[in-house]
Amino acid sequence: MPQSNIHRYLRHGTLTQLCMFEASARLGSFSRAAEELHLAQPTASVQIRKLTETVGLPLFEQIGKRIYLTEAGRRLQASCAEMFRTLSELEAGLAGMRGLDTGRLQLAVSTAAKYFAPRMLAEFVRRHPGVEVSLQVHNRRELIERLAANEDDLYLFADPPEGEAFVAQTILPNPMVVFARADHPLAREKNITFARLAREPILMREPGSGTRLAAEAVYAQHRLKPRVSMELGSNEAITQAILAGLGVSILSRHTLALDSTQTRLACLDVEGFPLERHWQFVYPTGKQLSAVALAFMDLVRAEARPLLLKQFAPGLPPASPKPKPPELVRSGLRTAA
Numbered sequence: 001m002p003q004s005n006i007h008r009y010l011r012h013g014t015l016t017q018l019c020m021f022e023a024s025a026r027l028g029s030f031s032r033a034a035e036e037l038h039l040a041q042p043t044a045s046v047q048i049r050k051l052t053e054t055v056g057l058p059l060f061e062q063i064g065k066r067i068y069l070t071e072a073g074r075r076l077q078a079s080c081a082e083m084f085r086t087l088s089e090l091e092a093g094l095a096g097m098r099g100l101d102t103g104r105l106q107l108a109v110s111t112a113a114k115y116f117a118p119r120m121l122a123e124f125v126r127r128h129p130g131v132e133v134s135l136q137v138h139n140r141r142e143l144i145e146r147l148a149a150n151e152d153d154l155y156l157f158a159d160p161p162e163g164e165a166f167v168a169q170t171i172l173p174n175p176m177v178v179f180a181r182a183d184h185p186l187a188r189e190k191n192i193t194f195a196r197l198a199r200e201p202i203l204m205r206e207p208g209s210g211t212r213l214a215a216e217a218v219y220a221q222h223r224l225k226p227r228v229s230m231e232l233g234s235n236e237a238i239t240q241a242i243l244a245g246l247g248v249s250i251l252s253r254h255t256l257a258l259d260s261t262q263t264r265l266a267c268l269d270v271e272g273f274p275l276e277r278h279w280q281f282v283y284p285t286g287k288q289l290s291a292v293a294l295a296f297m298d299l300v301r302a303e304a305r306p307l308l309l310k311q312f313a314p315g316l317p318p319a320s321p322k323p324k325p326p327e328l329v330r331s332g333l334r335t336a337a
Helices: 004-010 014-027 030-036 041-055 071-098 111-115 117-127 140-148 210-221 235-243 291-312
Strands: 060-063 066-069 104-110 132-138 154-157 166-173 176-181 201-205 227-232 249-252 265-267 278-284 327-330 333-336
Touching (some): 104 111, 111 210, 117 132, 176 210, 176 235, 201 210, 201 235, 235 265
Antiparallel strands (some): 166 327, 176 265
């Protein structure tokens, strides 16, 4: 709340009055000030009168045909110069943000997205070097908590929360596949049934992970119970456990796209895989996205697939000739955006 000692200046459109006062003081004439500001003389006189009433002290004295500033007027003139300079600097900064010359973007993503989100941010900074970026990486549970608290500008989910409180926009496929060590017996088989896969020990992410939720959902769909051999807190740890021969795992294809160990891993040919999932931008309903956040979303929608094909091939499926428009999810309903 503004300090009580400036309430008097918030009542009558003081900025317009100050503009008239500054011009009158600078030009030494009410009529010339009115001409400069394209105001009728009676309107200009009213502005000066209201400002004088607001201040509570005379601002001008007229001697003959000339006007002079009083002591109160001189103090107000100095303050006007400072206020107008501050507003000018503010507008210059905001103009820079509108043109993406400056600004800040804080992006929060799920753990699997950390393999490609930095590349999208790097491309964005390359195009807009004046923008400062920050990347937060969390599991799904922590990401939902940050989203509910509106701690970041944008959120990137594989499994966004449902409900009316959030808006989600689909941006990119996120295929889930089954990984095993390259010398695993199933690595040489084709058309593996899910029932056969379910007999294998499986490595799971920790509770609260979106990757775990997806794996548990596919087991439940087949009415089978996973043989969980180990729970691990990161995809890197799961990768090492696979290589150690401790089991297979269901992971995002993006998870291992840049991993140097991927030549020692096999993507199993299991019925129903890859699972169709998508990365989605999420933000609270009613949130006013900054120009920087909107520009980043536009970049990802336009460039994510070709950029990631270049960086991750063959991690993504081939690009379609005509990409689908982004899908908007609001209040649990999907509509074309």
